[in-house]
Amino acid sequence: MRTVREAVLDVLRARGITTVFGNPGSTELPMLKQFPEDFRYVLGLQEAVVVGMADGFALASRTTALVNLHTGPGTGNAMGAVLGARANRTPMVVTAGQQVRAMLTMEALLANPQATLLPQPAVKWAYEPPRAADVAPALARAVQIAETPPHGPVFLSLPMDDFDVRLDEGEDSAARAAAARRVVHAAAPDAQVVKDLADRISRARSAVLVVGDDVDASGAWDDVRTLAERTGLPVWAAPASARVSFPRSHPQFRGDLPPAIGPLARCLAGHDLVLVIGAQVFRYYPYVPGPYLPEGAELVLLTRDADEAAKAPVGDAVVADLPLAVRALADQVGRGEAVAAAAPRESRFAEPADGVLSPLAALRAVAQGAPENTLWVNESPSNVPQFHQATRISTPGSYLFSAGGGLGFGAAAAVGAQLGAPDRPVVCVIGDGSIHYAVQALWTAAAYQVPVTFVVLSNARYAILHWFAQVERAQGVPGLDIPGLDIASVAAGYGVRTHQAGGAGELTKLVRDSTAQQDGPVLIDVPITTELPTL
Template identity: 80%
Template sequence: MRTVREAVLDVLRARGMTTVFGNPGSTELPMLKRFPEDFRYVLGLQEAVVVGMADGFALASGTTALVNLHTGPGTGNAMGAILNARANRTPMVVTAGQQVRAMLTMEALLSNPQATLLPQPAVKWAYEPPRPADVAPALARAAQLAETPPHGPVFVSLPMDDFDAELTEAEDRGAQSAAARRVTHATGPAPETVRHLADRIAGARSAVLVVGDDVDASGAWDAVVALAERTGLPVWAAPVSARVAFPRNHPQFRGELVPAIGPLTQQLYGHDLVVVIGAPVFRYYPYIPGSYLPDGAELILLTRDAEEAARAPVGDAVVADLTLSARALTDRLADLLPPGGPAPRPHEQVRITEGPDGVLTPLAAMTAIAQGAPDHTLWVNESPSNVPQFHAATRISTPGSYLFSAGGGLGFGAAAAVGAQLGAPGRPVVAVIGDGSIHYAVQALWTAAAYKVPVTFVVLSNARYAILQWFAQIEHAQGAPGLDIPGLDITAIATGYGVRAHTAHGAGELTKLVWDATAQQDGPVLIDVPITTELPSL
């Protein structure tokens, strides 16, 4: 008779989930013993790093990631990263070991007394199988739920004594049947809905498109570009974008909306119809009150997320597949609009300068990094105060080329970059990270070195949490402690983890270091770049 472990491995193989990101403890060893050769285990030194690597892996590879954590403490350590994964809409199955069933009632050491409550509300579903025979079907169900739009992490608690339990033939067949199931999600909008939306767009005096992360994540990039070009409408990126959803070098692209109610409305002034595709309405922070829309303007949201549609503070919404919706609108508008549209606005030229004593400004540093990186680079960004400069320098114009954390919590960048490189080994990965941000997941450097993952980490060092200093200004909280972080030596830390490290003292040197790092496959490289501080503005 076959065991639960064998059935579980078959489920994971059938789902293509043969890479395991983990940090094992005693309650996970029964699952991992006699680890099969066709699986890959990626070790992280801390659980938030483990989940962050899985996050980047899933987003870069377009697959569902598998995480293995150590009962309650490991899950607790990972919670911030799981929240980021939920905000990123990352398909991910998070498992955690559990004490043997015979000692759960007495809450013996390493018991997770309420295992399904601990990860909530960061996960879409949390479950502990009631019987050993239910473990494999539960994991199959977890994968289906993780892959159901809106994608997101799910959690399964696994008692450690279940894996050696034997299955009956009927139970084994049930597990195999669950593993083989496939669910397709591709619901198009009703024809009458398409006609109504197209009539509203064609009848608007000045419509505008706002595109968000799910355009890239759902594969709707080409369809949305075709819709924009057919209508000739200006295109904005939704605020706090975690993906690039429209070519940043496109003549119809206007930039990124700011994440504050009043200022965002000012950016949309003059438009009477706002069509939002694949974004929440909207990610706001900090709080600057005002009207949600300009006077007389209306809003339409196209989304795959029914909850996102329900919580929008303004406008109508259609819940449907984004690619099918954009294509249907384009076809319908072909009969309603003449070719062409508003004249495109050329991109403004940026002036690159150095700061005092030759220290690079953020824009100069970003420009030098972009000049050294190959065209097919997969970018990971966690330098929150320098996002505008990053986009001005890189002008990303291909889908699947940019990852940022939609959740607002730090610790995503370094870990996600390692996972992204493992998930997309044919592309160079360049992670641009602040010197404050990298220390939230600095243990990821060890994994990159140990597995020879050729990530290029570029650390922008200004010895402070610049984004918090900006928030302190906005929120009238000057004088708050803990915003400066002097004394960091990231090159020494990287060397201690086994990563080759350099310090760049000029644009030319920085460009060459990035060029050399992305051209090799021998392991990670970290480049420390002293920069000036420029606080964002709304």
């Protein structure tokens, strides 16, 4: 009869999950031995990097990622990245080895005594199968849960002595049945609910659309664009968006809402109906008090996340599949008059000085050198407005940013994204502070010849924290500057080709040349000035 290992591989093959991101330890070796030729193992030198790569891979490929960690210590190292995957709504199965069952009670070395508690509440489900025969069915269940909207990471603790156990006939039959199961999620909205919402839009004096990350993630991009064009409504991006969910070059696009209560309400002044699609209501930080909405305004949220609907501080909500809901709503609304075209709200940024590029000048140079089908990964938090002003992303599935607010996503996610979308050039725009949270990702990129273009914007400080210090009136805080970094030398030590851009023209050429080749990663260090954001 088959072993547990063979049954596990069948489950993964049935789901199309044949890439494993990992950093192996002794408790994982039994799972990985006799590694099959139709699977790919991607090694990361630190567990948070492993999860970050899997995160980018899943988001870029629109598939479920598989992670293999080393029992409790490896899971602990990865937790920040797992929290990020939760915020990104990334379908991911995180497995970790466990000590042999015979030594769990005595808590032998590397036993994880409360394995299912360690990753909570960052995961949707955490489980340790009670018998070896339950490993394959548990894995099948884990994949289904990860892929159930809202998507997210799940966790399995797997005792190392389970994988060589042979299944009896009944156990093997149960494992095969688990591998063959399929669960389809397509919750269509009630027709009357859609009609009522269409009527609210038509009665509104001045309605507005606000789009969020799940529009892009769920595949509702084209349907939202159709809805916007049929109604003629202005469109804002939800605050602190981690995806681009509406064409930024579109004449109805107005820009990004600020991530603070009072300023956001002031931005929507004059509107009496706010239709939010695929976003949290709202992702606020920092705290700037005020009304949630302008006086006299109402809000309706369309979401496939019942938890987002429940926790919204204001407004009504409809929970349904986003493409189906938006398509049905677009079919109900009449063709409204297009609103007057207006350029997205932009801030004024300084031009280059003393040979050092401003963030906007640097990002314009990068955008000029990047191909049209570039998949952008961004982890330069203080320069997000300049990034969007320079790139004007207007195609779906083209932008990744961490929704969780922490650092360490960008470099690792870019490597995973390139592996998940090998037919697209990947450009990672990242701060010189951010890249050191997952700098080991450079080794993986070099070792596997992953052709990511890393553009490091270097200003020798955590610029976003300088801004927060102003907002929070927290002057005199230590640790906000990081002098003495030499990212080019670090990257070269990992085997990455490096350059330092001395001007906009050279930067454009370096990006153009890097994105045109497939021989491995390139890192471009770009000294920039510091410009702090505004609300």
